[in-house]
Amino acid sequence: MKSKFNKQPLIEVKGYEKNHSWEGYEQIIKEIKGKIDAIDKEKKIVAMDFYPGVRVDEIRENIIENFPEAISIFTDEEIFFDNEFVTNKIKDYMTEDRVFGIMSPCQFIDFIDQDKLHATRKQIEEAKGLILVYGVAASLLTKPDLHIYLDLARWEIQKRYRRGEIPNWKHNNYNDDILRKYKRGFFFEWRMADRYKKDHFENFHYILDTNLKDIPRMITAKSFLVGLESATKQPFSVVPFFDPGVWGGQWMKEVCDLDRSVENYAWCFNCVPEENSLLLKVGEVIVEVPSINIVLKYPRPLLGEKVHARFGTEFPIRFDFLDTIEGGNLSLQVHPLTEYIQENFGMHYTQDESYYILDAKEDAYVYLGVKTGTTKEKFFGDLAKAQEGEIEFSVEKYINKIPAQKHDHFLIPAGTAHCSGVNSMVLEISSTPYIFTFKLWDWGRAGLDGKPRPIHIEHGSKVLQFDRDTEWTMNNLVNQVKKVNEGKGWREEKTGLHEREFIETRRHWFSVPVLHDTEGELNVLNLIEGEQAIVESPEGKFEPFIVNYAETFIVPAAVGKYSITPYGPSKGKEIATIKAYVRF
Template sequence: MTAPISDMHEGHTTRGRYDTQPTVALPPGERILRGAEAWAAAAELAEARARVTGTAPVLLVDTYPGVDVPALAAQVEAALPAWTLTDVETAARPVAEVERLIAPNLTDDRVFGVMSHFTLDDFYDAERLDALAAAVTGTPTVVVGWGAALLEDRLAGASATVLVDMARWEIQLRQRQGATNWRADNPGEDNLRKYKRGFFVEWRVADRHKRTLFDTLDFVLDGNAIAPAEPHPDSPDAGMITGTAFRQALKDAAHRPFRVVPFFDPGVWGGQWMKNLIGLDPSKDNYAWCFDCVPEENSLLLEGDGGVIELPALDLVFSRPVDLLGAKTFARFGAEFPIRFDFLDTMDGGNLSLQVHPLTDYIQNTFGMHYTQDESYYMLDVGDDAVVYLGTKEGIDPAEMLQDLATAQDGEHPFPAEKYVNSFPARKHDHFLIPAGTVHASGSNSMVLEISATPFIFTFKLWDWGRVGLDGIPRPVHLDHGARNIQWGRDTTWVMENLVDRVETLHTDDEVTEERTGLHELEFIEVRRHWFAQGADHDTDGTVNVINLVEGDEVRVVSPTAAFEPFVIHYAETFIVPAAVGAYRIERTENSRSPRFATVKASVRGTRTGDN
């Protein structure tokens, strides 16, 4: 039985106070341009530069793969009818040639490929780009498509550049509705294969390319708002900001607490907790996931004069990595956000798949990733019968377990999970640690805050309780990969000694109790929990902090030096405190009605100032 919503945490219910559209402020005085005004501003800059060089103006409109280029081109043509429109992708290598090039990265597997190291130049013919650059010098021209900025050096500064950027989550939603990969004729292909092509190839190449533009681009346009369907009459045109506003907004964000835009998705095991407490669409059967701190896929909403513009949160990671992550974390991971917070909702739902994550050596050698998906389950809420499956039982025969898993894949012989896998009762605020190689799953009637490393698609399902996906297709099981990674020594005794109830009190007084709740010594993430009634002082100590309010209704984050405006956080919201912030305090607000509060804070172990 699950608990009533009003009893799901101490104090009063916070139904609907979770902010699903958090924003980051644009610099004062910066405007979001839209429609004809936006394109006129871009054209005017291109014309000014052309007057200096004595050539015809050229506007380079470079798009992230996934942007609807035909819809974009129609808007440009309507706004700039006197300009010639040219598709840069006419200079791309033939489709069949690109397909052969990337085939080793895509593999035959439905889910997993190999990380690519291509650059966008590899997909283009240099001679055709030269010819295209020569052809656009005689008349005002707009060059559109992924790779338009490849012409910039060939035009010797006689152009202006617009980056049309797009969040990966929006790309995935469109692919589910029939959108294709870049220059691929695959509208009806399995969505997992579309995602694989983006994850392992297209998005890697696109990110390398756009990072070269950040310091000099002139404008950024919200590609999420460009769609082929007729927009609603009241819907605003896609927003555009100047490159200066883009760079300053990201710099500002890297010096204050902020939230990315969470997204929610249903699943075969999904539950009702998020729908009820957060106030999501009640017509949906369930919500299984919420990614509320996965900058690789989440967005930032920049808000200012003219509304909001949506950009990938990853742009902040790429453009301000030292300010955001800290020097030591950046040195260790590069411009990559290593910590992920997300929700797994099985309240009135089903068990997650029984699974295991790859060891570091395996993920490096097999998929080209440089670190793996260590993780943990923090129980934000539970029903009376909640359990976590974790580690194998003592005395089992690994070969027999693997044989029973293989037999179960026929759909007629259920896998006897209770025979082989430990099942631990789960209580609210329990924290279960799951280093890679450990067999695990969350049971039904749980609300899990998953705290983990970021490489989040590398899950080897071992048993999925005989289910099919929401699309009616059996969910992929990777027993071969899983068998190579299960650490059989992580049995009942080892798990109880190392992964269950590992709470260590570090400090306690009348005001604050600070605890270390994990993770395991094999994992790089440090997690601290703070209990308080009035407030608790923190310091980033030179590394990024990721925090969730796991108890209490409302707090605010304040700077002791007033370096940023107070930042209000509600129950269950995840927020990021950049390394550059330094000292900060989390305290109750005048509106808080809860008797006490708790936060869980994750950081990269060994990167704090003073660590050896």
């Protein structure tokens, strides 16, 4: 059976089919020149505003140099302090750790050299004709007549880091350790760039998609904002991103129809809006924009009033896949308690998790909770010895090894030791601060880059809860399934999460249409059983939305009532979804 998994879900922006989208530098330059010619001023200022990670040389060669008559100003060099100043200013946020920093509250304006700024503004004031300002935070220099924002997805930035193609913003670390580059992006520049972008959405005239090398795509800002807003009125999916890993498996290759020549796929990030992207079809052009843009611009209809009040412009629910089928064990790990992440990393909430077993082989298992009688001194003493190469750490000596079957649900509140074992296909349902994993033991493996994977025993020793022993784990964290409601052809079950976690999960088994209601709150769902389902509005508020097996989709708070029905090859058969929302 050929996979139906949709790797390129898109939202069609209706009413903007003509004169709102362009592809290729030739078309884009023609449109920009036309707009410049229409500006009835002696001095014309165009700003090309960059998200950090844009290929500067590509834009310079293909756009800036097509305007030889213009005065061109590159903001990164002309108004900001030098690299050394920026790095020194943020050093306390970056820390010496290879992975973890502290969330920076910085703004771009904090790094502007006022002497440079005044000199460059004077240059603009005295100039005549066309002025092209390009680079990061371009509009902080001057108010432009034409404002173009160049954007790209977070995962694309990370791939450029890995290839050594780009450094971090205001740094020359092209070939630095990828984890350190990622750390600087996560804790510093991406947060700062998102704050800037959020404040300037209404000022942009065009959005330029710079994800694909030498294949730029541009849409009007008006169609862009309409596309984002329309997403909050219907079910939608973000573009999934698949990545290999040292423990990766083979299941996703078949089910998601991935490149068979790749050795393995470990992760699929299929609902992490901060990382994923969104496809908008405007006319005949499909642009890829960061899905976090929806959260930043339209948080209230997307998240709902209560969720927005609690989390601000953050998307609090994460769905992703962990594939160990014919692969290896994940690392033994633990996540920080709420107070620990607040006090040490500047985050408001922590990474609570759960493992929903989407599929499994007969010998699948999960490591979860410490064995009864395990002491902190002995456990971390052996981990320290293993880290020094003195002994081989025995996970099974200290951690419960629990058989895992398809549709089991293991709950993992922060502070609980855990690890998915080999031959499991996990749908991880969790809260979003996903970078905060304290690896305790990684089976002596190196990463795909050949470097030792980072271990954080000291952090782990301060958060791992030893009262979560065998009995407590089995009674509180394994298959805590309770029937909530049922009717002819359907039943609803609560499967989690634990009371220390803010996410509620509901599983529906059904062979007939099932009515749902967001009740003004964000819903995230996955089709965990069955080939296909259709999501519809009883009131006709949105077009029918088809979901295939294992696909994750978002139902914004503003949608209200919606139904899910077995569809296509699943008609007349029992299928199942799991739904997550924030518990209040």
